[in-house]
Amino acid sequence: MPPKKTNAKNRVTKGGRLGHGPKWTPFKAWNASRTVREIIPGAVCKQVDSFYADPRRWNAAGRPQRPRLSTLPKTEAENESECIADRARLALAEPIDAPEVKYCYTCFECGRNPDDPECSVQCYDELHSGGGGSKNDMKTFFKKWLEIRHTGTAEKGYGVFVKTNGRYEIPKGAYLGHYVGEIIPGPTKGYNANNKYLYEPQVGLEWDTDRPIIDAGKMGNWTRFMNSSCDPNVSESIMQIGKVRVIAFFANKTLKSGDELCIYYGDDYFRGHELLCLCDNFEGSHDPTAVGAGLQARERHQQQALALQS
Numbered sequence: 001m002p003p004k005k006t007n008a009k010n011r012v013t014k015g016g017r018l019g020h021g022p023k024w025t026p027f028k029a030w031n032a033s034r035t036v037r038e039i040i041p042g043a044v045c046k047q048v049d050s051f052y053a054d055p056r057r058w059n060a061a062g063r064p065q066r067p068r069l070s071t072l073p074k075t076e077a078e079n080e081s082e083c084i085a086d087r088a089r090l091a092l093a094e095p096i097d098a099p100e101v102k103y104c105y106t107c108f109e110c111g112r113n114p115d116d117p118e119c120s121v122q123c124y125d126e127l128h129s130g131g132g133g134s135k136n137d138m139k140t141f142f143k144k145w146l147e148i149r150h151t152g153t154a155e156k157g158y159g160v161f162v163k164t165n166g167r168y169e170i171p172k173g174a175y176l177g178h179y180v181g182e183i184i185p186g187p188t189k190g191y192n193a194n195n196k197y198l199y200e201p202q203v204g205l206e207w208d209t210d211r212p213i214i215d216a217g218k219m220g221n222w223t224r225f226m227n228s229s230c231d232p233n234v235s236e237s238i239m240q241i242g243k244v245r246v247i248a249f250f251a252n253k254t255l256k257s258g259d260e261l262c263i264y265y266g267d268d269y270f271r272g273h274e275l276l277c278l279c280d281n282f283e284g285s286h287d288p289t290a291v292g293a294g295l296q297a298r299e300r301h302q303q304q305a306l307a308l309q310s
């Protein structure tokens with residue numbers, strides 16, 4: 001039998017990926033609920049379930065072509081008995097306060113130290129593709145419980161909502177997914193600082209001494225559609241899944257049918273893009289850095305982060 005034809009455009013080389021998830025697929029959600037009137041110009045986004053690192057871009061920046069994933073820096077957090085990852089995992093069964101902690105290197109999927117040979121890239125794949133009896137199975141999570149639809153506000157565009165036809169409530173503390181896209185080695189050729197889908201985490205990945213940037217402009221998952229709120233119901237935290245460090249999202253409140261899932265983008269985002277916030281907490285547009293609730297939300301986040309770090 002002749003080999004099956006593949007669409008070269010949609011093929012991602014193994015060397016350029018972190019994890020071994022499926023190939024790209026066109027991000028159907030991007031157009032799923034759009035009517036002709038609503039179509040937003042621009043490139044159609046590809047749906048991916050793991051990071052993509054373009055070797056040419058990394059070579060051009062003088063960085064290793066393939067991120068090394070085997071040895072991870074050790075921190076005290078590794079030795080802490082009550083690790084936030086474990087708590088977050090337990091939270092799926094028993095809600096806790098949102099895990100707002102910066103670093104924890106215990107694998108979210110298997111609970112082992114990622115140096116442990118039993119913990120592998122497979123943990124990442126299992127969590128996200130639902131294979132191997134993952135406790136969390138994220139493959140069907142989005143499809144089952146969430147939808148992307150227009151917020152009704154032109155400036156805000158699309159948002160992520162808990163499906164309105166379900167009776168299911170997503171418990172506080174539940175792991176929702178993580179931000180993926182193309183990993184770029186900091187501001188390099190072809191980098192567009194105006195891109196509104198850039199996530200610039202300080203993840204401390206050992207293959208990148210600077211800050212890598214996750215660019216979900218051309219490829220990403222549903223998390224790229226999460227809008228900002230001055231009273232967010234989703235928190236982010238840096239986590240370890242297998243050998244991959246991720247920006248993971250957790251429900252910080254019980255999420256009910258029809259709720260929009262929102263994070264807090266932070267002051268820099270709004271200032272940098274010269275945007276005003278149009279979240280539902282206030283009527284009309286407002287500066288999220290100047291409005292009471294925005295400040296309170298930010299302070300609460302900082303306090304939670306500090307409390308959990310100490």
Ligand SMILES: C[S@@+](CC[C@H](N)C(=O)[O-])C[C@H]1O[C@@H](n2cnc3c(N)ncnc32)[C@H](O)[C@@H]1O
Pocket residue numbers: 155156157158159196197224225226227228229273275276277278279
């Ligand atoms: C990461 S995208 C979120 C998804 C986006 N709504 C879409 O349709 O693709 C970020 C952009 O969404 C819009 N946005 C998100 N939260 C907002 C808010 N609270 N107020 C105004 N615009 C917001 C801004 O245009 C922002 O640049």
